[in-house]
Structures are given as structure tokens and as C-alpha cells.
Amino acid sequence: MANKQKGCHGRDVFSRMNFLYQASALMVEKNPVLACHYGNMCKSVGKKTVLRMEPEMKRTLCKVCGIVLKPGVSAEVQINGYNEKDQMLTVVCTMCSSSKNFVLNSKYDMWLDNPRSVVETIPEKKAEE
Template identity: 30%
Template sequence: MARKAKDDTPNVNSVPNKDIIQRLNYLYQASMSLNGVTSQSSPRRKRVTTSDSRSYVSSMKVVGQKTVVKMDPSVKRTICKGCNTILVPGSTVTIRANKSASHGHVMAYTCAHCKTTRRIPASPAEKGPKPRSPPLFARNHVVFSGGQEQVEPDGTFIV
């Protein structure tokens, strides 16, 4: 019997664990939307929605651990490790840039709910090459002195 021919080229659109990744994405988006819901008429409702948001994040962590799916570091940085709150700058987290001996600068994220502080090294500012100054003769400076030709700032020669 002849063997079946296998397609040697892998399908680009096939993602392993696609259903699990979609579930994690849904839980993250739902917790983000519940975290942003504010009701000025009832402060109790805000407390309920934030607790629902935290429960979605904790279930997202459990699903990620059981299925051995690695979450993106940018998603991990938006979740508080102490209380599973979604960290939104200005509302649920305060961000400070502190100096560090080993990294230069460190971003300190402090959760407003549980006061947990997380320090993440800040990427260094990109420094481009220093612009070189033009040579003296191109800067309209005095090139010769002592009875020889001199150049004025407007570019005229003095004899």
C-alpha cells in the first residue's frame, strides 16, 4: 500500500490552543470593561463590578496555568499580583519613575486597591549619535589673524 502524501507546508493560520487563547482574551476584555464601569448613583455597584473584574482575572490566571499557555508580558504587567485588579494608570494604579543604580530608572507601579508596589526597569532613552559641529572655517569664525584676511559674521572679508 502506498503512503498518503502529507502536506509539507504548515498552515500559517493554524494557532495551537486557539480556543484557550480566545477564552483568555474574552476574560481579559470582560474584566477591563467591568473595571471601567462606574456608577455615581451607587458606590456599592462599583464595588461589585470591581470584584467581578478581579474574579475574571483570577479565573484567567487559573486557565492559563492549567493549560500551560503563556500570557504576554504586557498583559501580565496590567494585572496586580496582590489583588488581581486590572491596573489602569490614573484610576487603579499610580506610576512613578525612580532612579536605580543598576538600571538607571525604574517604574514603580502602586496598586490603589491593595497598595502592592511593583518595580519594572524602564527602557533607557535612546541616544542618537551626537551631531558633529562643522569645522571652524564653515562657522564664519576668524580663521586667520595678525594682518591677514579675517571673516566677519556676515561672511564678508576684512583686509
């Protein structure tokens, strides 16, 4: 074990969350209740292990019922506000009618999009090793 590579912390949990998210996204049209269940499991797995979900992924999950918010299928999307400065994107869940608001500001970048946020890049290990 002298040649042991440093691995990604919580890698198995991230892959499970990824699987649950994809399962939820597939079930949105066929079985919305099952999609809610998978989405809630995805969120609770992350909470239990104190691992953060990617913000772009988190923004597509309903905060109340957990369904994947697909515009036109499980969510209604509208832009509110007349001035370009204070426009808001409102995403309303069609299952539970809860809403999420996002500020539309082209000057704002998320921290994870900034190259300075990357501390270290861990090469992916192959499954056979």
C-alpha cells in the same frame, strides 16, 4: 482530513483568556471586585493549560488581586530614581496596595519584540471552513 491545516496550539484557551481580560478591563471602573475575579480567572486559565500570556498583557494584571492596572483608575504610576541609568517604574495597585517594579532602560528590548523570536507564522483559519 487530508487537507487539515496546522492550527495554533491552545487557540480556544487564548481566546477565552482574551475575553476574560477584556471583561476585566471593562469592569475596572464600574465593579472592581468583578474585575479582580475576571483577571484572576484569566491568569488561572493560562496556568491550568500551561500557556503563556503576552508579557505586555501580563504586566497590566495585578499579581495579587488580579485587577487590570489602569493608570489613574486602578493603579498609581511613578518613576523612581535620579539617574537615567537606574530609573524604575513603580505601579501600585489601588485595590490591594501591591506594587510592581519595572526597570526603565531604553537599551533593553524584550525577546518577543525581536524578529528572531518568530519561529513560524500560522495563517488564520476562517470560521466557515
